[in-house]
Amino acid sequence: MLALIKRELKLYFITPVAYIFTAIFILTSMSLTFYFGSFFSSGVADLTVFFSFIPWVYIFFISAVTMKSWSEEKRLGTIELLMTLPIPLWKIVLSKFFATWAFVTFSIILTFPIWITVNYLGNPDNLVIIGQYLGVILMAGAYVSLGIFFSSLTNNQIIAFILSILVSFLFTISGFPLMVNFITGVLPIEIVELISSFSFLTHFSSIQTGFFSIKGLMFFLSFIALWNYLTIVKFLNRE
Protein backbone atom coordinates (compact mmCIF):
# COMPACT_ATOMS: atom_id res chain seq x y z
CA MET A 1 0.00 0.00 0.00
CA LEU A 2 2.90 2.30 0.79
CA ALA A 3 4.26 1.74 -2.72
CA LEU A 4 0.90 2.76 -4.18
CA ILE A 5 0.79 5.92 -2.05
CA LYS A 6 4.35 6.77 -3.08
CA ARG A 7 3.46 6.33 -6.75
CA GLU A 8 0.44 8.60 -6.40
CA LEU A 9 2.56 11.30 -4.79
CA LYS A 10 5.26 10.90 -7.43
CA LEU A 11 2.61 11.34 -10.11
CA TYR A 12 1.68 14.66 -8.48
CA PHE A 13 5.19 15.98 -8.17
CA ILE A 14 6.73 14.64 -11.38
CA THR A 15 4.92 17.35 -13.36
CA PRO A 16 4.59 21.06 -12.46
CA VAL A 17 0.87 20.50 -11.74
CA ALA A 18 1.39 19.94 -8.01
CA TYR A 19 3.43 23.11 -7.62
CA ILE A 20 0.92 25.16 -9.57
CA PHE A 21 -1.96 23.79 -7.50
CA THR A 22 -0.14 24.54 -4.26
CA ALA A 23 0.75 28.06 -5.38
CA ILE A 24 -2.85 28.77 -6.37
CA PHE A 25 -4.12 27.42 -3.04
CA ILE A 26 -1.76 29.60 -1.04
CA LEU A 27 -2.41 32.69 -3.16
CA THR A 28 -6.19 32.31 -3.00
CA SER A 29 -6.39 31.66 0.71
CA MET A 30 -4.01 34.51 1.48
CA SER A 31 -5.62 37.07 -0.78
CA LEU A 32 -9.07 36.27 0.59
CA THR A 33 -7.72 36.75 4.10
CA PHE A 34 -5.97 40.03 3.37
CA TYR A 35 -8.45 41.68 1.01
CA PHE A 36 -11.82 40.40 2.13
CA GLY A 37 -11.03 39.36 5.67
CA SER A 38 -9.46 42.70 6.66
CA PHE A 39 -6.72 40.73 8.34
CA PHE A 40 -4.72 43.77 9.42
CA SER A 41 -7.44 46.27 10.24
CA SER A 42 -9.29 43.83 12.52
CA GLY A 43 -6.42 44.26 14.96
CA VAL A 44 -6.76 40.76 16.39
CA ALA A 45 -3.73 38.49 16.48
CA ASP A 46 -5.26 35.17 15.46
CA LEU A 47 -5.94 33.22 12.30
CA THR A 48 -9.71 32.83 12.61
CA VAL A 49 -10.30 35.02 9.56
CA PHE A 50 -7.84 32.96 7.52
CA PHE A 51 -9.42 29.66 8.55
CA SER A 52 -12.94 30.89 7.91
CA PHE A 53 -12.17 31.16 4.19
CA ILE A 54 -10.60 27.72 3.94
CA PRO A 55 -13.83 25.70 3.36
CA TRP A 56 -14.70 27.93 0.40
CA VAL A 57 -11.24 27.58 -1.10
CA TYR A 58 -11.43 23.80 -0.57
CA ILE A 59 -14.56 23.52 -2.70
CA PHE A 60 -12.59 24.52 -5.79
CA PHE A 61 -9.07 23.54 -4.85
CA ILE A 62 -9.78 20.00 -3.65
CA SER A 63 -12.23 19.33 -6.48
CA ALA A 64 -9.46 20.29 -8.91
CA VAL A 65 -6.90 18.07 -7.17
CA THR A 66 -9.17 15.02 -7.01
CA MET A 67 -10.78 15.28 -10.43
CA LYS A 68 -8.13 13.24 -12.22
CA SER A 69 -7.61 10.69 -9.49
CA TRP A 70 -9.73 7.88 -10.98
CA SER A 71 -10.96 9.46 -14.17
CA GLU A 72 -7.44 9.69 -15.58
CA GLU A 73 -6.78 6.02 -14.79
CA LYS A 74 -9.99 5.18 -16.61
CA ARG A 75 -9.21 7.35 -19.60
CA LEU A 76 -5.67 5.99 -20.00
CA GLY A 77 -6.78 2.41 -19.27
CA THR A 78 -4.19 2.11 -16.49
CA ILE A 79 -7.06 1.19 -14.18
CA GLU A 80 -6.84 -2.26 -15.77
CA LEU A 81 -3.25 -2.61 -14.59
CA LEU A 82 -4.15 -1.31 -11.15
CA MET A 83 -7.12 -3.62 -10.68
CA THR A 84 -5.23 -6.72 -11.82
CA LEU A 85 -2.46 -6.24 -9.26
CA PRO A 86 -2.43 -8.77 -6.42
CA ILE A 87 -3.62 -6.12 -3.97
CA PRO A 88 -7.05 -5.96 -2.28
CA LEU A 89 -9.37 -3.35 -3.73
CA TRP A 90 -9.75 -1.45 -0.45
CA LYS A 91 -6.02 -0.88 -0.30
CA ILE A 92 -5.97 0.51 -3.84
CA VAL A 93 -8.86 2.89 -3.07
CA LEU A 94 -7.45 4.01 0.29
CA SER A 95 -3.97 4.58 -1.14
CA LYS A 96 -5.40 7.11 -3.57
CA PHE A 97 -7.27 8.79 -0.74
CA PHE A 98 -4.29 8.99 1.60
CA ALA A 99 -1.93 10.21 -1.12
CA THR A 100 -4.29 13.00 -2.13
CA TRP A 101 -4.97 13.92 1.47
CA ALA A 102 -1.22 14.06 2.09
CA PHE A 103 -0.76 16.34 -0.91
CA VAL A 104 -3.51 18.71 0.29
CA THR A 105 -2.00 18.67 3.79
CA PHE A 106 1.34 19.64 2.25
CA SER A 107 -0.33 22.68 0.63
CA ILE A 108 -2.00 23.64 3.90
CA ILE A 109 1.28 23.43 5.81
CA LEU A 110 2.87 25.76 3.26
CA THR A 111 0.57 28.54 4.43
CA PHE A 112 2.76 28.78 7.56
CA PRO A 113 4.09 32.31 6.72
CA ILE A 114 0.75 33.73 7.82
CA TRP A 115 1.24 32.02 11.17
CA ILE A 116 4.67 33.58 11.46
CA THR A 117 3.15 36.96 10.54
CA VAL A 118 0.63 36.92 13.41
CA ASN A 119 3.35 35.88 15.80
CA TYR A 120 5.47 38.78 14.59
CA LEU A 121 2.63 41.27 14.93
CA GLY A 122 1.16 40.13 18.20
CA ASN A 123 0.84 37.32 20.71
CA PRO A 124 -1.65 34.80 19.38
CA ASP A 125 -2.59 31.63 21.22
CA ASN A 126 -0.45 29.18 19.23
CA LEU A 127 -2.10 26.11 20.72
CA VAL A 128 -5.41 27.28 19.32
CA ILE A 129 -3.79 27.82 15.94
CA ILE A 130 -2.33 24.29 15.95
CA GLY A 131 -5.79 22.99 16.79
CA GLN A 132 -7.25 25.01 13.93
CA TYR A 133 -4.64 23.67 11.52
CA LEU A 134 -5.39 20.09 12.56
CA GLY A 135 -9.08 20.88 12.12
CA VAL A 136 -8.73 22.13 8.56
CA ILE A 137 -6.50 19.16 7.68
CA LEU A 138 -9.17 16.81 9.01
CA MET A 139 -11.84 18.68 7.09
CA ALA A 140 -9.71 18.45 3.93
CA GLY A 141 -9.96 14.67 4.24
CA ALA A 142 -13.74 14.95 3.96
CA TYR A 143 -13.56 17.02 0.76
CA VAL A 144 -10.90 14.68 -0.68
CA SER A 145 -12.93 11.52 -0.04
CA LEU A 146 -15.94 13.11 -1.70
CA GLY A 147 -13.97 14.38 -4.70
CA ILE A 148 -12.31 11.01 -5.27
CA PHE A 149 -15.69 9.29 -5.26
CA PHE A 150 -16.99 11.57 -8.02
CA SER A 151 -13.79 11.02 -9.97
CA SER A 152 -14.47 7.27 -9.86
CA LEU A 153 -17.80 7.73 -11.60
CA THR A 154 -16.52 9.05 -14.91
CA ASN A 155 -13.54 9.09 -17.24
CA ASN A 156 -14.11 12.78 -17.89
CA GLN A 157 -12.19 15.03 -15.50
CA ILE A 158 -14.40 18.05 -16.12
CA ILE A 159 -17.55 16.15 -15.17
CA ALA A 160 -15.80 14.87 -12.03
CA PHE A 161 -14.73 18.44 -11.21
CA ILE A 162 -18.20 19.92 -11.59
CA LEU A 163 -19.96 17.16 -9.66
CA SER A 164 -17.44 17.44 -6.87
CA ILE A 165 -17.80 21.23 -6.65
CA LEU A 166 -21.57 20.97 -6.61
CA VAL A 167 -21.79 18.34 -3.87
CA SER A 168 -19.02 19.85 -1.72
CA PHE A 169 -20.77 23.20 -2.05
CA LEU A 170 -24.05 21.68 -0.84
CA PHE A 171 -22.34 20.03 2.12
CA THR A 172 -20.55 23.26 2.97
CA ILE A 173 -23.45 25.62 2.64
CA SER A 174 -26.16 23.52 4.31
CA GLY A 175 -25.19 24.98 7.68
CA PHE A 176 -24.52 28.51 6.49
CA PRO A 177 -26.70 31.00 8.47
CA LEU A 178 -28.27 32.42 5.30
CA MET A 179 -29.21 28.96 4.09
CA VAL A 180 -30.47 27.85 7.50
CA ASN A 181 -32.63 30.97 7.83
CA PHE A 182 -33.99 30.40 4.35
CA ILE A 183 -34.99 26.78 4.85
CA THR A 184 -36.30 27.36 8.38
CA GLY A 185 -39.23 29.18 6.83
CA VAL A 186 -39.96 26.35 4.44
CA LEU A 187 -39.17 23.11 6.25
CA PRO A 188 -39.98 21.75 9.72
CA ILE A 189 -37.31 22.48 12.31
CA GLU A 190 -36.28 18.79 12.69
CA ILE A 191 -35.37 18.57 9.01
CA VAL A 192 -33.54 21.92 9.15
CA GLU A 193 -31.48 20.58 12.05
CA LEU A 194 -30.82 17.35 10.21
CA ILE A 195 -29.63 19.19 7.10
CA SER A 196 -27.41 21.58 9.01
CA SER A 197 -25.97 18.71 11.06
CA PHE A 198 -24.51 17.37 7.80
CA SER A 199 -22.85 20.66 7.06
CA PHE A 200 -19.10 21.05 7.12
CA LEU A 201 -19.52 24.59 8.41
CA THR A 202 -21.50 23.50 11.47
CA HIS A 203 -18.77 21.08 12.51
CA PHE A 204 -16.04 23.37 11.32
CA SER A 205 -17.20 26.16 13.63
CA SER A 206 -16.47 23.96 16.64
CA ILE A 207 -13.05 23.19 15.17
CA GLN A 208 -12.44 26.87 14.52
CA THR A 209 -12.25 27.54 18.20
CA GLY A 210 -9.19 25.30 18.14
CA PHE A 211 -10.78 22.66 20.34
CA PHE A 212 -11.94 19.42 18.81
CA SER A 213 -15.37 18.35 19.84
CA ILE A 214 -15.79 14.58 19.71
CA LYS A 215 -18.90 15.21 17.62
CA GLY A 216 -16.94 17.16 15.00
CA LEU A 217 -14.13 14.62 14.92
CA MET A 218 -16.57 11.73 14.56
CA PHE A 219 -18.50 13.58 11.88
CA PHE A 220 -15.49 14.11 9.63
CA LEU A 221 -14.06 10.62 10.24
CA SER A 222 -17.36 8.93 9.43
CA PHE A 223 -17.79 11.20 6.42
CA ILE A 224 -14.36 10.12 5.12
CA ALA A 225 -15.14 6.46 5.79
CA LEU A 226 -18.51 6.72 4.05
CA TRP A 227 -17.23 8.22 0.78
CA ASN A 228 -14.28 5.81 0.62
CA TYR A 229 -16.71 2.97 1.20
CA LEU A 230 -18.89 4.25 -1.64
CA THR A 231 -15.85 4.33 -3.94
CA ILE A 232 -15.01 0.73 -3.02
CA VAL A 233 -18.63 -0.33 -3.65
CA LYS A 234 -18.53 1.47 -6.99
CA PHE A 235 -15.58 -0.66 -8.14
CA LEU A 236 -16.92 -3.89 -6.62
CA ASN A 237 -19.98 -3.47 -8.80
CA ARG A 238 -18.09 -2.82 -12.01
CA GLU A 239 -19.17 -5.05 -14.83
Next chain:
Amino acid sequence: MLIVKDISKNFGEFKAINHLSFEVKVGDVMGFLGPNGAGKTTSMRVITGYLRSDGGTVLINNKDIEQDPIFTKSMIGYLPEGVPLYLDFSPYLYLDYVCQVRNIKNSSNAIKKVISDLQLEEVKDVPIETLSKGFKRRVGIAQALIHNPKLLILDEPTDGLDPLQKFEVRKLIKNLSKTKAIIISTHILDEVPEVCNKCLIINNGEKVFEGTPTQLKRKLGKSLDEKFRKLVS
Protein backbone atom coordinates in the same frame (compact mmCIF):
# COMPACT_ATOMS: atom_id res chain seq x y z
CA MET B 1 -1.96 -23.93 -15.34
CA LEU B 2 -5.10 -22.19 -16.60
CA ILE B 3 -8.47 -23.89 -16.83
CA VAL B 4 -11.39 -21.87 -18.17
CA LYS B 5 -14.71 -23.65 -17.67
CA ASP B 6 -17.88 -22.52 -19.33
CA ILE B 7 -17.49 -18.78 -18.74
CA SER B 8 -20.06 -16.28 -19.95
CA LYS B 9 -20.17 -12.52 -19.84
CA ASN B 10 -23.04 -10.29 -20.84
CA PHE B 11 -23.16 -6.54 -21.22
CA GLY B 12 -26.89 -5.96 -20.93
CA GLU B 13 -28.46 -7.92 -23.77
CA PHE B 14 -25.16 -8.38 -25.58
CA LYS B 15 -23.43 -11.70 -25.04
CA ALA B 16 -19.71 -10.88 -25.13
CA ILE B 17 -18.66 -14.41 -24.11
CA ASN B 18 -20.95 -17.40 -24.44
CA HIS B 19 -20.00 -20.60 -22.57
CA LEU B 20 -16.31 -20.54 -23.41
CA SER B 21 -13.98 -23.30 -22.16
CA PHE B 22 -10.32 -24.03 -22.77
CA GLU B 23 -7.09 -25.01 -21.06
CA VAL B 24 -3.53 -23.78 -21.26
CA LYS B 25 -0.60 -25.70 -19.76
CA VAL B 26 2.95 -24.67 -18.96
CA GLY B 27 4.85 -24.92 -22.23
CA ASP B 28 1.85 -23.87 -24.30
CA VAL B 29 1.64 -20.69 -26.33
CA MET B 30 -1.99 -20.29 -27.26
CA GLY B 31 -2.89 -17.96 -30.09
CA PHE B 32 -6.23 -16.35 -29.34
CA LEU B 33 -7.86 -15.29 -32.58
CA GLY B 34 -11.09 -13.72 -33.67
CA PRO B 35 -12.43 -10.70 -35.52
CA ASN B 36 -12.79 -7.38 -33.71
CA GLY B 37 -15.53 -7.56 -31.10
CA ALA B 38 -15.41 -11.37 -30.92
CA GLY B 39 -14.79 -11.32 -27.16
CA LYS B 40 -11.00 -11.80 -26.99
CA THR B 41 -10.30 -8.79 -24.79
CA THR B 42 -13.34 -9.47 -22.61
CA SER B 43 -12.15 -13.07 -22.08
CA MET B 44 -8.71 -11.84 -21.09
CA ARG B 45 -10.24 -9.32 -18.71
CA VAL B 46 -12.29 -12.05 -17.04
CA ILE B 47 -9.25 -14.34 -16.67
CA THR B 48 -7.14 -11.57 -15.14
CA GLY B 49 -9.92 -10.68 -12.69
CA TYR B 50 -10.55 -7.21 -14.10
CA LEU B 51 -14.10 -8.15 -15.04
CA ARG B 52 -16.33 -10.57 -13.21
CA SER B 53 -17.91 -13.32 -15.31
CA ASP B 54 -21.64 -14.00 -15.24
CA GLY B 55 -21.11 -17.75 -15.08
CA GLY B 56 -18.45 -20.44 -15.17
CA THR B 57 -15.12 -20.70 -13.39
CA VAL B 58 -11.52 -19.76 -14.05
CA LEU B 59 -8.84 -21.79 -12.28
CA ILE B 60 -5.23 -20.70 -12.18
CA ASN B 61 -2.88 -23.26 -10.67
CA ASN B 62 -6.05 -25.02 -9.44
CA LYS B 63 -7.20 -21.95 -7.51
CA ASP B 64 -10.48 -20.24 -8.35
CA ILE B 65 -9.94 -16.57 -9.25
CA GLU B 66 -13.11 -15.60 -7.35
CA GLN B 67 -12.05 -17.34 -4.16
CA ASP B 68 -8.38 -16.47 -4.08
CA PRO B 69 -7.97 -13.36 -6.21
CA ILE B 70 -4.75 -12.15 -4.59
CA PHE B 71 -2.91 -15.42 -5.18
CA THR B 72 -4.21 -15.92 -8.72
CA LYS B 73 -3.46 -12.33 -9.69
CA SER B 74 0.10 -12.75 -8.46
CA MET B 75 0.53 -15.63 -10.94
CA ILE B 76 -0.43 -13.51 -13.95
CA GLY B 77 1.57 -11.15 -16.11
CA TYR B 78 -0.80 -9.07 -18.18
CA LEU B 79 -0.43 -6.69 -21.09
CA PRO B 80 -3.85 -5.07 -21.56
CA GLU B 81 -5.22 -3.95 -24.88
CA GLY B 82 -3.77 -0.63 -26.08
CA VAL B 83 -0.83 -0.81 -23.64
CA PRO B 84 -1.99 1.55 -20.89
CA LEU B 85 0.97 3.13 -19.06
CA TYR B 86 1.65 6.07 -16.74
CA LEU B 87 2.92 8.46 -19.36
CA ASP B 88 4.70 10.88 -17.02
CA PHE B 89 6.94 8.13 -15.65
CA SER B 90 10.13 6.90 -17.26
CA PRO B 91 10.33 3.14 -17.97
CA TYR B 92 12.79 2.73 -15.10
CA LEU B 93 10.62 4.58 -12.59
CA TYR B 94 7.57 2.69 -13.75
CA LEU B 95 9.21 -0.73 -13.51
CA ASP B 96 10.57 0.19 -10.09
CA TYR B 97 7.02 1.00 -8.97
CA VAL B 98 5.77 -2.35 -10.34
CA CYS B 99 8.51 -4.12 -8.35
CA GLN B 100 7.46 -2.32 -5.19
CA VAL B 101 3.74 -3.03 -5.49
CA ARG B 102 4.44 -6.63 -6.40
CA ASN B 103 6.89 -7.00 -3.53
CA ILE B 104 9.73 -8.21 -5.73
CA LYS B 105 12.91 -8.84 -3.84
CA ASN B 106 16.13 -7.76 -5.51
CA SER B 107 14.21 -5.36 -7.71
CA SER B 108 17.25 -3.77 -9.35
CA ASN B 109 18.26 -7.13 -10.85
CA ALA B 110 14.71 -7.81 -12.00
CA ILE B 111 14.54 -4.40 -13.68
CA LYS B 112 17.95 -4.86 -15.28
CA LYS B 113 16.90 -8.21 -16.69
CA VAL B 114 13.65 -7.04 -18.34
CA ILE B 115 15.29 -3.87 -19.60
CA SER B 116 17.96 -5.94 -21.32
CA ASP B 117 15.50 -8.63 -22.54
CA LEU B 118 13.33 -5.98 -24.16
CA GLN B 119 16.15 -3.71 -25.23
CA LEU B 120 15.00 -0.67 -23.31
CA GLU B 121 18.42 0.57 -22.16
CA GLU B 122 18.53 3.66 -24.34
CA VAL B 123 15.10 4.94 -23.28
CA LYS B 124 14.93 3.84 -19.65
CA ASP B 125 15.09 7.37 -18.25
CA VAL B 126 12.94 9.15 -20.83
CA PRO B 127 9.26 9.92 -20.04
CA ILE B 128 7.10 7.13 -21.49
CA GLU B 129 4.93 9.80 -23.15
CA THR B 130 7.73 10.65 -25.59
CA LEU B 131 8.44 7.06 -26.63
CA SER B 132 7.49 5.50 -29.96
CA LYS B 133 4.65 2.99 -30.13
CA GLY B 134 7.12 0.12 -30.33
CA PHE B 135 8.98 1.17 -27.20
CA LYS B 136 5.73 1.72 -25.31
CA ARG B 137 4.65 -1.81 -26.17
CA ARG B 138 7.96 -3.16 -24.97
CA VAL B 139 7.59 -1.29 -21.66
CA GLY B 140 4.13 -2.87 -21.40
CA ILE B 141 5.59 -6.33 -21.96
CA ALA B 142 8.38 -5.59 -19.48
CA GLN B 143 5.92 -4.77 -16.69
CA ALA B 144 4.07 -8.02 -17.44
CA LEU B 145 7.27 -10.07 -17.20
CA ILE B 146 9.07 -8.45 -14.31
CA HIS B 147 7.67 -10.69 -11.57
CA ASN B 148 8.38 -13.85 -13.59
CA PRO B 149 4.72 -14.92 -13.75
CA LYS B 150 3.63 -18.48 -14.53
CA LEU B 151 0.79 -17.32 -16.74
CA LEU B 152 1.38 -14.62 -19.31
CA ILE B 153 -1.55 -12.93 -21.03
CA LEU B 154 -0.63 -10.56 -23.83
CA ASP B 155 -3.27 -8.66 -25.75
CA GLU B 156 -1.75 -8.00 -29.18
CA PRO B 157 1.89 -7.94 -28.07
CA THR B 158 3.40 -7.30 -31.49
CA ASP B 159 0.93 -4.69 -32.73
CA GLY B 160 2.78 -1.55 -33.82
CA LEU B 161 6.25 -3.09 -33.79
CA ASP B 162 8.56 -3.01 -36.79
CA PRO B 163 9.55 -6.36 -38.40
CA LEU B 164 12.77 -6.60 -36.44
CA GLN B 165 11.08 -5.87 -33.10
CA LYS B 166 8.32 -8.36 -33.99
CA PHE B 167 10.96 -10.98 -34.58
CA GLU B 168 12.60 -10.19 -31.22
CA VAL B 169 9.34 -10.32 -29.28
CA ARG B 170 8.35 -13.60 -30.93
CA LYS B 171 11.74 -15.04 -30.05
CA LEU B 172 11.30 -13.85 -26.46
CA ILE B 173 7.83 -15.43 -26.26
CA LYS B 174 9.20 -18.71 -27.58
CA ASN B 175 11.97 -18.68 -24.99
CA LEU B 176 9.56 -17.84 -22.18
CA SER B 177 7.16 -20.62 -23.15
CA LYS B 178 9.44 -23.28 -21.69
CA THR B 179 8.52 -22.27 -18.16
CA LYS B 180 5.22 -20.47 -18.63
CA ALA B 181 1.73 -20.81 -20.00
CA ILE B 182 1.18 -18.02 -22.52
CA ILE B 183 -1.89 -16.62 -24.23
CA ILE B 184 -1.44 -14.06 -26.99
CA SER B 185 -4.29 -12.47 -28.82
CA THR B 186 -3.42 -11.37 -32.29
CA HIS B 187 -4.94 -10.57 -35.60
CA ILE B 188 -1.73 -11.32 -37.49
CA LEU B 189 -2.43 -14.84 -38.67
CA ASP B 190 1.09 -15.56 -39.84
CA GLU B 191 2.22 -15.13 -36.28
CA VAL B 192 0.23 -18.16 -35.16
CA PRO B 193 2.22 -21.02 -36.73
CA GLU B 194 5.40 -19.14 -35.94
CA VAL B 195 5.03 -18.82 -32.16
CA CYS B 196 1.98 -20.80 -31.09
CA ASN B 197 1.52 -24.50 -30.52
CA LYS B 198 -2.19 -24.06 -29.81
CA CYS B 199 -4.81 -21.98 -31.45
CA LEU B 200 -8.27 -20.90 -30.35
CA ILE B 201 -10.61 -18.98 -32.59
CA ILE B 202 -13.72 -17.33 -31.21
CA ASN B 203 -16.52 -15.48 -32.92
CA ASN B 204 -19.47 -13.73 -31.26
CA GLY B 205 -18.18 -14.94 -27.91
CA GLU B 206 -18.26 -18.61 -28.93
CA LYS B 207 -15.45 -21.02 -29.69
CA VAL B 208 -15.31 -21.91 -33.39
CA PHE B 209 -12.00 -23.74 -33.45
CA GLU B 210 -9.52 -25.21 -31.00
CA GLY B 211 -6.44 -27.18 -31.98
CA THR B 212 -2.90 -26.87 -33.25
CA PRO B 213 -1.94 -24.55 -36.09
CA THR B 214 -1.24 -27.65 -38.21
CA GLN B 215 -4.73 -28.97 -37.52
CA LEU B 216 -6.13 -25.63 -38.51
CA LYS B 217 -4.24 -25.82 -41.79
CA ARG B 218 -5.35 -29.38 -42.40
CA LYS B 219 -8.95 -28.69 -41.54
CA LEU B 220 -9.57 -26.39 -44.41
CA GLY B 221 -6.50 -26.73 -46.59
CA LYS B 222 -6.42 -23.13 -47.70
CA SER B 223 -4.33 -20.15 -46.82
CA LEU B 224 -4.66 -19.06 -43.19
CA ASP B 225 -6.41 -15.85 -44.11
CA GLU B 226 -9.01 -17.68 -46.12
CA LYS B 227 -9.60 -20.20 -43.36
CA PHE B 228 -10.00 -17.47 -40.83
CA ARG B 229 -12.55 -15.66 -42.96
CA LYS B 230 -14.49 -18.87 -43.48
CA LEU B 231 -14.55 -19.73 -39.79
CA VAL B 232 -15.75 -16.38 -38.59
CA SER B 233 -18.10 -15.42 -41.40
